[in-house]
Amino acid sequence: xxxxxxELTPVDRVAKLRADGRRRPRLIIVGLAVTLVAVFxxxxxxxTYTVTFPDFITILQGGSIEGARGARYIVLSxxxxxxxxxxxxxxAFGCAGAIFQLLLRNPLxxxxxxxxxxxxxxxxxxxxxxxxxxxxxISFLAVAFSLALAILIMVLAAGHGGVGNRFILMGIGVAALxxxxxxxxxxxxxxxxxxxAMVWMTGSLSVANWERILILLIALCLIFPAVxxxxxxxxxxxxxxxxxxxxxxxxxxxxxxxxxxxxLLAAVATAASGPIAFVAFVSxxxxxxxxxxxxSLTASxxxxxxxxxxxxxxxxxxxxxxxMPVGVLTGAFGAPILIWLLxxxxxxxxx
Amino acid sequence: xxxxxxxxxxxxxVDLGYGTRTIVKDLSLAIPAGKITxxxxxxxxxKSTLLRGISRLLxxxxxxxxxxxxxxxxxxGKEFARMVGLLPQSPIAPDGITVADLVSxxxxxxxxxxxxxxxxxxxxxxxxxxxxxxxxxxxRSVSELSGGQRQRVWIAMAxxxxxxxxxxxxxxxxxxxxxxxxxxxxxxDLNEERGTTMVLVxxxxxxxxxxxxxxIAMKDGEIACAGKAESVMTSENLHRVFGxxxxxxxxxxxxxxxxxxxxxxxxGGFSKANAGQAMSEADREDNSNE
Numbered sequence: 058x059x060x061x062x063x064e065l066t067p068v069d070r071v072a073k074l075r076a077d078g079r080r081r082p083r084l085i086i087v088g089l090a091v092t093l094v095a096v097f098x099x100x101x102x103x104x105t106y107t108v109t110f111p112d113f114i115t116i117l118q119g120g121s122i123e124g125a126r127g128a129r130y131i132v133l134s135x136x137x138x139x140x141x142x143x144x145x146x147x148x149a150f151g152c153a154g155a156i157f158q159l160l161l162r163n164p165l166x167x168x169x170x171x172x173x174x175x176x177x178x179x180x181x182x183x184x185x186x187x188x189x190x191x192x193x194x195i196s197f198l199a200v201a202f203s204l205a206l207a208i209l210i211m212v213l214a215a216g217h218g219g220v221g222n223r224f225i226l227m228g229i230g231v232a233a234l235x236x237x238x239x240x241x242x243x244x245x246x247x248x249x250x251x252x253x254a255m256v257w258m259t260g261s262l263s264v265a266n267w268e269r270i271l272i273l274l275i276a277l278c279l280i281f282p283a284v285x286x287x288x289x290x291x292x293x294x295x296x297x298x299x300x301x302x303x304x305x306x307x308x309x310x311x312x313x314x315x316x317x318x319x320x321l322l323a324a325v326a327t328a329a330s331g332p333i334a335f336v337a338f339v340s341x342x343x344x345x346x347x348x349x350x351x352x353s354l355t356a357s358x359x360x361x362x363x364x365x366x367x368x369x370x371x372x373x374x375x376x377x378x379x380x381m382p383v384g385v386l387t388g389a390f391g392a393p394i395l396i397w398l399l400x401x402x403x404x405x406x407x408x
Numbered sequence: 409x410x411x412x413x414x415x416x417x418x419x420x421x422v423d424l425g426y427g428t429r430t431i432v433k434d435l436s437l438a439i440p441a442g443k444i445t446x447x448x449x450x451x452x453x454x455k456s457t458l459l460r461g462i463s464r465l466l467x468x469x470x471x472x473x474x475x476x477x478x479x480x481x482x483x484x485g486k487e488f489a490r491m492v493g494l495l496p497q498s499p500i501a502p503d504g505i506t507v508a509d510l511v512s513x514x515x516x517x518x519x520x521x522x523x524x525x526x527x528x529x530x531x532x533x534x535x536x537x538x539x540x541x542x543x544x545x546x547x548r549s550v551s552e553l554s555g556g557q558r559q560r561v562w563i564a565m566a567x568x569x570x571x572x573x574x575x576x577x578x579x580x581x582x583x584x585x586x587x588x589x590x591x592x593x594x595x596x597d598l599n600e601e602r603g604t605t606m607v608l609v610x611x612x613x614x615x616x617x618x619x620x621x622x623x624i625a626m627k628d629g630e631i632a633c634a635g636k637a638e639s640v641m642t643s644e645n646l647h648r649v650f651g652x653x654x655x656x657x658x659x660x661x662x663x664x665x666x667x668x669x670x671x672x673x674x675x676g677g678f679s680k681a682n683a684g685q686a687m688s689e690a691d692r693e694d695n696s697n698e
Contacts, residue, residue: 068527289521
């Protein structure tokens, strides 16, 4: 290959390298999108109440299946909404995690760790305990409290010097504080409320319904275009603040824009399904490994969606004692992946 | 590549600092266009702070810095970035980035939200890679390069920015002597070929004298002396600015004098009295620096 390369003029060689450099990320993204569609179909068609693809199309078109009238109900009010909600929250968590990891230049930076999810839990549990909230009230409180805690973290982390590590440390502190309050509240409420709060806090797609999906979809339709439009600026920040600024980037605006976008993504997703453990955290690094070291918000979002939908499929069908919240499963698998990532980053650091 | 436009960079009665702490005080200076200027001085004298001021990372608390007569803070970000480039002391290579990709980051000021890489960008990147002799590394990952190679790649990135003025903050740190000389020769060549105005902060006095047309020695946030190497690099000036006892030679009569610090006076042993004297003198210098 290098022999061919030396025959090219320098300019052609640079152009070729640029084109080559984009091929792998594009292939991976297409591959991930195909995988997501496959996993989505598996979630909807297989498992309890297996439906064939032609039957699925018939159901979507409003018909029913002869000899299995229940199938229509199961698909339209359980399997399909869960798969759609799982996809949307997965995309949001995966993207939010990658934003924070790229922005704060630290693999530990993810909404799970830096208090955004704790804020959502705090809002939800407060609602359940004090106002007996259900459904959308819980979602609203979750968004409001995660935004409030995010602002608190920003205020604490503000001041001159690099924002990166300060933000993470303050976030971990605020997360601990939020969790402490949540735990206190859980010991003070009756067992039924506590259980519904716990299910919410673990992250579950069993709450899926079309209204909820529509609200999340509208929110994501507003947030994702902004995230994609200014990606170049976000990536330009990665050379360090000083250099980025001397390249003409408005560092302050870019940084705060993406912190707000990342918090919003994590908050609306958490409000819809509860904080599904570790998804935001592991999606970015997995996407990076697939793409060959570089960060990609798109790939990370797709990985997040694949993880959530697939984990929900397993949790709903292959757990002996019956269905289990998806967050339990992602939590159980997330921990070993976290350890693996830490080992990998140690190796990278050494080389 | 096209020649640079000579731009007039002036610093007028500028105070620079962090918070309430002023580091550079009432400093005035004109940067000679098309020449290499090196700023030298002891640690904490404000050289890097001054460079941060010129590159707009730090806003003067009083006075102003002008480019062609206009206050530098009035230019839009990208417009300024097309005229003045900076290579900071420790830039960060993004994860997993290749050399060609990193160098093309220098084209950021020429691109917009919808205007992506053009043929012009490819040309600039190719030229920068060739000029720094890093074309052979183009597809390598930056993380696997040696220190000397990596510094060349960073310079290539700064060159791809195609600015008329280039500011470099200690570009030779962490390099061995051969690579330091190599890198500074590269900068000299670029200056001769394109007429790029360069301002370097350098620690290594002999190399500063070798590369720079114009030397500025700073002490305590002020200019101690400035001019050609042979007038700045004198035994008296070195003692005044650095508190360093050294002799200055110009064996090749090249106008690039060489600093030779005086031999160390043994502490103990025969010349106890001398050593004591030298120590107390150095202490006095230190105190006056505070």
